[in-house]
Amino acid sequence: MPDIVVCVKQTVDVYQLKPHPETLEPVFSQAQSKISDFDLNALEEALRIREKGGGRVSVVSAGPSINQLLIRETLAMGADEAHIISHPLLSTYDGRVTATVLSKLVEKAGRWDLILCGEASLDNSDYQTGPRLAEIFGVPHLAYVTKLEISDGRLKAWKSMEDGLHVASCSMPAVVTVGLEINTPRLPSLLMIRAATKKPIHEYRLSDLGLTEEELNPSVTLRELKALKVERRRVKLEGKPEELAEKLADILVREALAR
Amino acid sequence: MSLVIHGENPETIIRIAGAARRFFPDSPAQAVCLAPPGDEELRRLGGAGVETVHVLPENLTSQGPAVVVAALAMAVAKLGASTILLSATKYGREIGPRLAQRLGGSYATECIHVESVGEGLLVKRLVLGGAYQASLQLNARPYVIGVQAVADSAGGGAGIPRLERLDVDVDAPKIELLEVVKPEASHVDLERAEFIVGVGRGFKRREDLSMAEELARILGAELGCSRPVSGDLKWMSEDRHIGLSGKRVRPKTYLALGISGQIQHLVGIRDSKLIIAVNTDPNAPIMAESDYAVVGDIYKIVPPLIERLREKLGRR
Numbered sequence: 361m362p363d364i365v366v367c368v369k370q371t372v373d374v375y376q377l378k379p380h381p382e383t384l385e386p387v388f389s390q391a392q393s394k395i396s397d398f399d400l401n402a403l404e405e406a407l408r409i410r411e412k413g414g415g416r417v418s419v420v421s422a423g424p425s426i427n428q429l430l431i432r433e434t435l436a437m438g439a440d441e442a443h444i445i446s447h448p449l450l451s452t453y454d455g456r457v458t459a460t461v462l463s464k465l466v467e468k469a470g471r472w473d474l475i476l477c478g479e480a481s482l483d484n485s486d487y488q489t490g491p492r493l494a495e496i497f498g499v500p501h502l503a504y505v506t507k508l509e510i511s512d513g514r515l516k517a518w519k520s521m522e523d524g525l526h527v528a529s530c531s532m533p534a535v536v537t538v539g540l541e542i543n544t545p546r547l548p549s550l551l552m553i554r555a556a557t558k559k560p561i562h563e564y565r566l567s568d569l570g571l572t573e574e575e576l577n578p579s580v581t582l583r584e585l586k587a588l589k590v591e592r593r594r595v596k597l598e599g600k601p602e603e604l605a606e607k608l609a610d611i612l613v614r615e616a617l618a619r
Numbered sequence: 620m621s622l623v624i625h626g627e628n629p630e631t632i633i634r635i636a637g638a639a640r641r642f643f644p645d646s647p648a649q650a651v652c653l654a655p656p657g658d659e660e661l662r663r664l665g666g667a668g669v670e671t672v673h674v675l676p677e678n679l680t681s682q683g684p685a686v687v688v689a690a691l692a693m694a695v696a697k698l699g700a701s702t703i704l705l706s707a708t709k710y711g712r713e714i715g716p717r718l719a720q721r722l723g724g725s726y727a728t729e730c731i732h733v734e735s736v737g738e739g740l741l742v743k744r745l746v747l748g749g750a751y752q753a754s755l756q757l758n759a760r761p762y763v764i765g766v767q768a769v770a771d772s773a774g775g776g777a778g779i780p781r782l783e784r785l786d787v788d789v790d791a792p793k794i795e796l797l798e799v800v801k802p803e804a805s806h807v808d809l810e811r812a813e814f815i816v817g818v819g820r821g822f823k824r825r826e827d828l829s830m831a832e833e834l835a836r837i838l839g840a841e842l843g844c845s846r847p848v849s850g851d852l853k854w855m856s857e858d859r860h861i862g863l864s865g866k867r868v869r870p871k872t873y874l875a876l877g878i879s880g881q882i883q884h885l886v887g888i889r890d891s892k893l894i895i896a897v898n899t900d901p902n903a904p905i906m907a908e909s910d911y912a913v914v915g916d917i918y919k920i921v922p923p924l925i926e927r928l929r930e931k932l933g934r935r
């Protein structure tokens with residue numbers, strides 16, 4: 361019966377994000393927020409483990425301004441409770457600050473055997489939170505997990521690495537980070553959504569976590585953020601497949617294969 | 620600035636060292652290896668500017684990242700390094716944040732540029748799905764940096780590095796590596812390929828990939844793919860996966876077949892000189908990011924394309 365804590369991040373939906381035509385800075389106000397994709401895979405995996413072996417699934421989230429409705433979605437999917445904190449100093453590029461605050465939320469969630477995180481976030485794609493939490497708690501970390509099994513209190517994971525699948529095992533407590541491939545997150549039914557309104561969301565202040573603003577002083581600060589522009593020729597070719605094949609063959613021979 | 624360079628094998632260390640020489644031409648570099656490099660590798664490490672190669676005790680990696688990190692932290696302390704450059708590979712991304720956390724330093728990964736500024740380091744990396752570039756200032760020492768080293772940079776170093784054993788005795792939470800399931804003989808170096816044919820979910824069945832294979836063979840190209848093709852469908856090995864969570868490639872030509880071109884894929888191909896896409900959907904995002912956007916069905920275009928190329932190139 362492992363008790364599991366799942367870390368979820370509220371991020372901007374990068375697919376909706378457009379750059380300002382002149383400054384090239386992203387216009388955050390025109391894009392919606394969502395829970396980072398991989399984190400939903402982490403939550404789904406936690407729920408599947410609970411369905412097999414029992415235990416409690418808690419969600420933790422830290423950010424500059426957490427939208428409770430998004431946290432409700434994770435409860436609707438099936439998490440038992442949530443522990444969250446919103447603070448302006450959490451709008452940071454510093455993974456250490458994030459991990460420090462999350463570790464305090466994890467402690468608030470109580471006893472745990474397993475921390476599950478998405479391997480990276482949709483916005484920053486830093487791959488930091490999981491390994492940092494593992495270091496903070498002094499526990500093993502299994503990364504890039506595409507399949508996870510638990511038996512006799514041990515984890516067995518299939519890690520997707522560049523040179524193949526690494527099958528590894530470790531004892532609990534541990535941190536596991538997962539990618540999109542591990543499962544397909546469930547969509548909550550209306551019934552589940554309604555049931556979720558009764559589940560607790562515990563919201564904390566910094567002092568509740570025994571932290572001061574000084575401790576959130578970032579070691580990494582953002583200096584500039586600009587859209588990348590690569591100009592392509594954008595020549596559109598349309599027509600019958602045979603003609604297109606002929607044209608494409610010409611282009612390949614002329615431009616791609618010519619030395 | 621004193622640099623320590625670490626990666627999963629001598630090859631990645633050579634690449635990072637090459638990049639390091641571009642970023643910090645005057646800083647001496649030392650490498651920390653998991654196993655002793657061969658003679659040729661040692662010579663190339665020297666060529667990339669590495670002065671000393673420190674070799675960690677064997678079999679650390681099979682015990683997991685915490686053990687490697689504990690050993691590296693000791694090495695960094697012994698060598699007195701202010702900056703640790705790692706590969707921005709899966710291995711490096713497992714090690715880097717944990718090391719930074721242990722050392723109380725600052726961290727950034729997938730950096731495409733690094734430079735010293737006043738009291739810190741400035742790095743550039745892609746964020747927000749790869750569509751934006753962030754300049755970040757790192758303020759806390761030591762700086763742990765994952766370097767996106769795509770190709771060999773000019774070396775300029777000379778001499779064979781000194782080889783030294785690093786005796787470290789670590790106690791850290793272990794994992795046990797039970798087995799490595801290698802994909803069927805793949806081992807491509809996509810980052811160096813000059814011509815890549817990228818395969819996406821426009822392919823309906825695994826057997827249909829033979830069409831792309833044949834095309835790639837005639838063109839002398841390597842095959843790459845979008846994430847679902849290697850990740851979900853497992854039609855190709857993970858080392859062919861291109862994009863944000865896979866390889867960043869920079870071929871002279873990238874030919875995308877049945878790939879929609881979501882931002883996470885585009886970030887991996889942005890440095891290609893020429894991008895050609897074949898897609899049934901004229902509005903697929905890849906089309907606006909291509910030099911030539913061929914609107915059509917791969918199943919109808921690729922077979923005659925192979926025929927035409929055979930004629931034109933006289934290859935069979």
Ligand SMILES: Cc1cc2nc3c(=O)[nH]c(=O)nc-3n(C[C@H](O)[C@H](O)[C@H](O)COP(=O)(O)OP(=O)(O)OC[C@H]3O[C@@H](n4cnc5c(N)ncnc54)[C@H](O)[C@@H]3O)c2cc1C
Pocket residue numbers: 397398481482818819820821822844845846847848860861862863864865876877878879880881882883884887897898899900903915916917918
């Ligand atoms: C955090 C995160 C990280 C990610 N990292 C990566 C990454 O590193 N790399 C990556 O690739 N993806 C990545 N993805 C996934 C990415 O968002 C897309 O889902 C993926 O790239 C889509 O792959 P695709 O183009 O093969 O498939 P689809 O999006 O399904 O596109 C298939 C395309 O084929 C076209 N098509 C269909 N039939 C034909 C035909 N007969 N002839 C011609 N064209 C046809 C369709 O019009 C469509 O455009 C990531 C996602 C997330 C959330």
